[in-house]
Amino acid sequence: MTVALACAVLGAVVATLLAPGAGAIDRDSPVHGDRSLAAAAVEELDGAPVHALSVAEVTSQGTRTATVDAPLHGTVEIGSVSKALTGMLYEDMVADDEISPDQRLGTLLDLGDAPAADVTLEQLAQHRSGLPRLNMGVSAMARMLASQLLATSPYDATVQDVVDDVRDADLDADRPQYSNLGFAALGHALAAAAGTDYPALVRDRLAEPLDLETLRIPDGPEDLGERAVPGVDANGRPQQSWADVGYAAAGGIRADAATMAQLARALLDGTAPGMAALEPTEEFTDDDRIGAGWLVSKDDGRTITWHDGGTGGFRTWFGLDRERGTAVFLSGATTADLDAVGQALLHEAGEEQAS
């Protein structure tokens, strides 16, 4: 019995050292960039298990960026914030009369007589197409479960894979339904209308015009670039990056904090392409309205235009208070939700410098 007790104590000590959350950033972690911004972000984390952090703040007083336990110009996976950018591309092409909101998806992608062929581009841009979040067959479910267990990416789709998934999907159009599949299809439809592919569309119509230096879509897990910050889940496991062209329009873009700050400035001063995407035109949930990809919500009396994102190894929040001219981008190597942290930082944005 003495041996058993001794083993139990030893096991508890080892388990404490190896417990999930060990190694997460704290107030003593190395900071690059603006120290006060980093300190405010770490304070708002309140002990959440985040293993690297990238943050940017834009106010009328200027731009601040910082990273914690990551290089200042390290790129992160912005996840579903990519949908907001796809929405901007959609509105930009509508404004240029290259596409129309009521154009059918089947006119741009080879969907035959599938139900999704009659879905309009506007419905896709507002999660009203009826397409499911993902087309989850048995093999996709197995892949999703295995990816959770083995810390690998569940996405490895080509454009044709996405077209096939859309062709096979059943529609449930009774209510708005958040759809990664729908946004992936929208991105490829926009690219088809422009006679290019989705990564080139992002590069030519967003990244280069706005000088978004690091904003790009990797061509696979081996194409992340030298500055890539590794993704880590809340439990501290390194996660394979989500880098596939198939679902890139729904969540495959990488960027660093400075680049996202540059995008935020263009959005706040109205010079970004497809600004109409930020204008809400439909109800989405009880609390949120939706433009094209962008969500608009009330937060403590303020109107926040935002999107969040999540991948295997990152959680991201990108939000604008357009009335006050402030914006915050926040991305952490974690699977812990950072929405509240982003909202709090946006709420505080500019107040410290103004006081």
Place this chain on the structure above:
Amino acid sequence: MTVTLIVLGALAVLTLAGLARAAVAAADRRRVLLAAGEALCLLLVARALMPVTPPVVVAWIGTVAVFAGLLGLAASRWSQLPLLAPSTGRRGVVGAVVHVVVLVAVIGMVAAGFV
């Protein structure tokens, strides 16, 4: 996440109960090894998938402590046990080998995710 937690908790209770039975009453080392492997596998999977909240982390640490204690208990009987009980048939041996291969594969793959 709640479903994950419930499933992991139930599996933890079952596997630790199995290890406890093996530690005090197994007829051979094969049974102790398999029960320990199952429990180790569960602890690793739980470490990979469980939500990182203070109560859950404390519960995991406690589970590891119980696991280690049961291993200590089993170790005290180890030298008195045969590798295989005399009644073990050919099917039991083959089953144990397959069981070990599956456990080693799962433990290896999940453990690799932590590196």
